[in-house]
Amino acid sequence: MEKKTKIKVRDLHLYYGENHALKGVNMDIKDNSVTAFIGPSGCGKSTFLKTLNRMNDLVDNVRIEGNVYLDGEDIYDENVDTTVLRKKIGMVFQQPNPFPMSIYDNIAYGPRVHGIKDKEKLDQIVEESLRGAAIFDEVKDRLKKSALGLSGGQQQRICIARALAVQPEVLLMDEPTSALDPISTAKVEELMEDLKKKYTVVVVTHNMQQAVRVSDDTAFFLVGEMVEFGDTKTVFSYPKDKRTEDYITGRFG
Amino acid sequence: MRTKFDEQLNQLNQELMHMGTMIEEQIQKAVVAFMKQDTELARIIMDNDTDVDREEKKIENICFNLLMQQQPVARDLRTISAAMKMVTDMERIGDHAADISEMTILIADNTYVKQLDHIQKMASETVQMLMKSIQAYVDKDMEAAKAIIKNDDVIDELFLEVKKDLIAMIHANADCGEQATDLLMVAKYFERIGDHATNIAEWVIFALDDKNREG
Numbered sequence: 419m420e421k422k423t424k425i426k427v428r429d430l431h432l433y434y435g436e437n438h439a440l441k442g443v444n445m446d447i448k449d450n451s452v453t454a455f456i457g458p459s460g461c462g463k464s465t466f467l468k469t470l471n472r473m474n475d476l477v478d479n480v481r482i483e484g485n486v487y488l489d490g491e492d493i494y495d496e497n498v499d500t501t502v503l504r505k506k507i508g509m510v511f512q513q514p515n516p517f518p519m520s521i522y523d524n525i526a527y528g529p530r531v532h533g534i535k536d537k538e539k540l541d542q543i544v545e546e547s548l549r550g551a552a553i554f555d556e557v558k559d560r561l562k563k564s565a566l567g568l569s570g571g572q573q574q575r576i577c578i579a580r581a582l583a584v585q586p587e588v589l590l591m592d593e594p595t596s597a598l599d600p601i602s603t604a605k606v607e608e609l610m611e612d613l614k615k616k617y618t619v620v621v622v623t624h625n626m627q628q629a630v631r632v633s634d635d636t637a638f639f640l641v642g643e644m645v646e647f648g649d650t651k652t653v654f655s656y657p658k659d660k661r662t663e664d665y666i667t668g669r670f671g
Numbered sequence: 672m673r674t675k676f677d678e679q680l681n682q683l684n685q686e687l688m689h690m691g692t693m694i695e696e697q698i699q700k701a702v703v704a705f706m707k708q709d710t711e712l713a714r715i716i717m718d719n720d721t722d723v724d725r726e727e728k729k730i731e732n733i734c735f736n737l738l739m740q741q742q743p744v745a746r747d748l749r750t751i752s753a754a755m756k757m758v759t760d761m762e763r764i765g766d767h768a769a770d771i772s773e774m775t776i777l778i779a780d781n782t783y784v785k786q787l788d789h790i791q792k793m794a795s796e797t798v799q800m801l802m803k804s805i806q807a808y809v810d811k812d813m814e815a816a817k818a819i820i821k822n823d824d825v826i827d828e829l830f831l832e833v834k835k836d837l838i839a840m841i842h843a844n845a846d847c848g849e850q851a852t853d854l855l856m857v858a859k860y861f862e863r864i865g866d867h868a869t870n871i872a873e874w875v876i877f878a879l880d881d882k883n884r885e886g
Contacts, residue, residue, distance in 0.1 A: 627742050654744045656880070666744045668673045 424449040424588060424618040425470060430484035432465060432474065439465050441642045442484070447635075452610055452619040454629035454650065457639035458665065463622050466639065467590050470620065471507035472500050488588070505532065508581035512593040514573035516565035516580070521548075521557050524565045524576055528584040543583055550616075551579035552609045571602020578609065589613060591621040595628065607632050626666055630654050638662045676741050683733050683754055690726045690761050691805035697723065697768035698801060698864065702794040705775045705857065706787070713772035713779075723765035730758045746878075753878035757808070760867040760874075764801065767860040767867075774857050783854075784847045789836055790858055793829040797864045800826065804871040813879050819872040826865035833858040 425447040432440035440462050447453050455463035468474045470486060472493060486493045493503055505528075516524050525544045534540060544561070548554035553575040557568070565576050574594060581589060591610075595603040610632045613619050623629050629636050630650060637647040638659075646653060646662045657663040664670055697716055704712040734755045737743060743751055800819060807815040837851040837858075 626744065630744070655748060657745050663745050667747050668676065 421448040421450055423447065424489065425620075426485075426487040426490075427470075428485045428487070430466075430469060430486065431482070432462075432469060433481040434477075435479045439642050440469070443644045445637060445644065445647055447618060447620060449618050450614050450616075451634040452614050452621060452632050453635045453637065454633035455620070455622045455637050455639060456624075456626060456629050456666070457645075458670075459624075460641075461639040462642040463637075463639045464592055466644075467592055467620060467622050470588070470590055471504050471509060472498075473509065475500060505584045506586055507588040507590060508584065508586035509590045509592070510574070510577050510581055510594050512596050514570055514577050514597065516568075516573050516576050518564065518566055520562050521565045521568070521576060522561040525579050525583045528580060532584060547579040547583040548576075550582045550613070551575045552605060552612065553579060569602070571598045571605060574598060574602065574606060575609065578606070578613075586617065588618045588620065591619065593622055593624060596624060603628075626654075638665060640665070676737075676747075679733065679737055679741070680747070680750065683730065683737065683751070686726065686730050686733060687754060687757065687761075688805070688809055690723070690730060690758065691808070693719075693723055693726060694761050694764045694768065695798070695802055695805065697765055698798055701768040701771045701775070702791075702798060705771055705794070706791060708775065708779050708782070710776050710779045713775040716772040717769045720765055720769040723762060727758045727762040727765075730754065749880070750878045753874040757871050757874045760870045764864050764867045767864050771857055771860050774853055774860075778850060778853050781850060784844070784850055785836070785840055787854070789829055789833045790854065790861070793826060793833060793858060793861045796822075796826050796829060797861045797868065800865055800868040801871075804868045804875070807872060808875045811875075811879055813876060816872040816875040816879075820869050820876075823865055823869045826862060830858055830862040 423446045425445075427443055427445040427447075430440055430443040431438065443466060455467060457463045465474065469482060470493075474480045474482065482494065488503075488506065492498075517527060519527075522544055525547050526540045529540060529543050534543070545554060548557060553572060556572060557576075565573060568576060574597075578589075578594075595606050598606065607628060610619055610621065614634075621629075621633065633650045635648065636650045636653045638645045638653065638657075638661075640661055646657060646659045648658070652658075653662065654666060657666065697719060700712060701716050703709065704716060734751050737751050741747070800822060803815060804819050806812070807819060834855065837855050840847050841851050
């Protein structure tokens with residue numbers, strides 16, 4: 419069955435001052451799938467990821483043209499409340515960045531901001547989110563302890579749980595495993611398989627084999643241009659563009 | 672950027688060409704031994720088959736290491752997968768050279784009842800085909816590989832001719848039955864070699880194919 423399009427990007431340009439950082443990107447990101455962005459450093463993949471929940475709004479001197487639609491609604495429309503938008507489109511970063519508070523409070527933070535006060539309800543959200551991030555069993559006996567006492571891999575899954583706690587529809591991950599050891603990486607990769615059943619997952623990765631393992635679709639970026647976008651198996655076995663081939667086979671980059 | 676990887680791929684290429692030369696020689700000698708009923712040469716061919724097997728293992732090892740160390744994708748992945756499949760076909764061709772030599776020894780006590788025109792033609796066609804398929808690999812020549820695949824029909828038709836000849840031979844003299852069946856087996860080995868050469872050409876196409884490539 420053809421999956422429906424969750425995010426539709428049309429002719430998106432982004433400028434940092436004079437620097438033309440994204441050059442007319444068009445992309446349909448499918449619901450319930452993992453989409454990977456690959457490309458050399460500075461190619462625009464992380465910048466593009468951040469345009470999907472308007473994180474670039476926070477950067478000075480940025481100008482954006484074009485459209486990004488979430489379920490058909492333009493997220494750059496002036497009436498869009500970015501807080502609501504970022505609740506729908508959560509984000510996980512390269513360095514695990516739990517808040518300096520207990521595991522429980524880390525997860526409950528978002529729901530509390532969005533007005534949930536009921537203890538029982540919060541307990542339920544915390545447990546579900548931790549289960550969703552495949553870390554509940556590891557931390558269930560120390561929910562009141564600081565999240566900073568956990569290992570890097572556990573901290574990253576806490577951050578994923580924190581993102582899940584506000585019931586997002588899309589999860590953006592910016593190199594989520596590049597600071598993790600191979601075992602933690604494997605856990606997060608397995609988690610992505612699970613997450614896509616409920617969410618749309620978009621991941622920026624420098625690890626090509628990770629893109630092959632976890633993603634359904636792959637986009638290759640080069641100096642602000644989206645060179646190739648297609649199903650991952652095709653991109654990594656029969657790339658259409660010679661630049662993609664040269665990059666993924668390590669001939670440059 | 673990827674000097675070591677390119678060196679390893681180059682080594683793989685060299686070894687495949689080396690194995691190609693080995694089996695070409697084996698087949699050519701097997702044809703000579705068969706036509707001249709030279710049992711000494713036939714024995715040498717059978718002994719040399721272990722060298723072919725050893726080369727197959729060597730190439731498999733190179734491929735295995737490449738997969739493990741380089742985690743290849745795209746053209747590299749196709750090249751290495753194709754190499755792993757190609758050596759299996761090449762090794763089988765080597766086996767058939769030994770099989771033909773075994774039949775040569777078996778028939779050696781009796782002179783051939785009739786002229787072996789069709790089998791000889793078959794032999795030279797398959798040798799040609801094998802040489803071309805290995806050359807197509809060396810030259811990375813997609814068109815040559817496609818031409819080889821088309822040519823396989825010629826060998827299949829020759830096999831049917833040989834079969835007809837041998838049936839006629841048995842009809843003419845029932846005492847020739849044993850030799851006729853032995854010769855039919857030899858012809859079948861050549862036909863199989865043709866199939867394996869076709870496979871090699873198909874792997875060449877697989878490795879080179881940029882079917883989706885734009886521009």
